[in-house]
Amino acid sequence: MDTLIPFCGNPLDREGVRRRDRAWLQARLEDPTSRFLPVWQAKPLLKREPRALAWAKREFFADLEAPEPVFLGIGDGVSHFAVDVSAVEKPEVTFGIADVASFDDLRAAVALLPAEDAAVAAQARTLVDWHARHRHCAVCGGHTRSVLGGANRVCFDCQAEHFPRTDPVAIAVVVRGDQCLLGRGPGWPAHMFSALAGFVEAGESLEDAVRREVMEEAGVQVGRVTYLASQPWPFPCSLMLGCVAQAESEKIAIDPAELEEARWFSRDALRAALAGSRQDLGAPPPFAIAHHLIRAWVETDAGGD
Ligand SMILES: [Zn+2]
Numbered sequence: 001m002d003t004l005i006p007f008c009g010n011p012l013d014r015e016g017v018r019r020r021d022r023a024w025l026q027a028r029l030e031d032p033t034s035r036f037l038p039v040w041q042a043k044p045l046l047k048r049e050p051r052a053l054a055w056a057k058r059e060f061f062a063d064l065e066a067p068e069p070v071f072l073g074i075g076d077g078v079s080h081f082a083v084d085v086s087a088v089e090k091p092e093v094t095f096g097i098a099d100v101a102s103f104d105d106l107r108a109a110v111a112l113l114p115a116e117d118a119a120v121a122a123q124a125r126t127l128v129d130w131h132a133r134h135r136h137c138a139v140c141g142g143h144t145r146s147v148l149g150g151a152n153r154v155c156f157d158c159q160a161e162h163f164p165r166t167d168p169v170a171i172a173v174v175v176r177g178d179q180c181l182l183g184r185g186p187g188w189p190a191h192m193f194s195a196l197a198g199f200v201e202a203g204e205s206l207e208d209a210v211r212r213e214v215m216e217e218a219g220v221q222v223g224r225v226t227y228l229a230s231q232p233w234p235f236p237c238s239l240m241l242g243c244v245a246q247a248e249s250e251k252i253a254i255d256p257a258e259l260e261e262a263r264w265f266s267r268d269a270l271r272a273a274l275a276g277s278r279q280d281l282g283a284p285p286p287f288a289i290a291h292h293l294i295r296a297w298v299e300t301d302a303g304g305d
Helices: 022-030 106-112 115-133 206-218 267-274 289-299
Strands: 035-040 043-047 070-075 078-084 101-103 144-147 152-155 167-176 179-184 196-199 222-233 238-247 261-266
Touching: 022 078, 035 101, 035 115, 043 106, 043 115, 070 115, 078 115, 106 115, 115 222, 167 206, 167 222, 167 289, 179 196, 179 206, 179 267, 179 289, 196 206, 206 222, 206 238, 222 289, 238 289, 261 267, 267 289
Parallel strands: 035 078, 167 238
Antiparallel strands: 035 043, 043 101, 070 078, 144 152, 167 179, 167 196, 179 261, 222 238
16 A cells, blocks of 8 residues: 555665765765755755656755755665755756756645655655754754764764654544544635544554544544554654544544544545545545545445444
């Protein structure tokens, strides 16, 4: 299932062992075949036609005071890095690339990107953003530096290590017989429904988080929770953990701060929504894991849940 989900299937080898060797990393940085993905204010550089990652040579950044490139990994024998060029004003003009490439919002562009490019872009966006926001130590306030090619940061003063965050989000389709519970967040279009979701809190299992979220948001009791698939969600650093939750009650009582509406839908209704054949009911787009969770449930036999 995860092979169908955007941002999954990153093809790069992150080289967890060899990147500990500073000389090896330096050689990768200086290798003329190495490729660098510029990221500007969390937007990766994308070719205009067809849409794909726009890799650059290191010379591209020669005159630039950019942070140290972040090592993404090796693919087809070539080293890949991401570089934060956020300090540049009007970068497409400065770099003279406006005709062929643009810095674009990944959420808007993902549907047009090759699957492997989308996955690499997710890694680059999350890492570049994390480095930009963790220049100071959370323990002592001192300056931190990137180590292991950007796999983590270390404080100059107290030597504390800081690792890129990944924030787990529980997301679930809640099912009972032939019915599936979906919700609509405040401000969403009136016909748009999706799976219920929320951050896993400290000291909480994924299953407990699903049960708590569904009870808090919709007032429905959940029993068995089954994990299905995950998706990196680089806005900025989430990991969506997709589940099917078996409801043990039906009465809905929404929390209006979280949801504007929650309803039970039949397989037929959701099958039509996924096919785009219902004006009055919209399913999440294919770049969201919710789409794939709903589809997986719709495609199971009615008795198989
Ligand atoms: Zn420190």
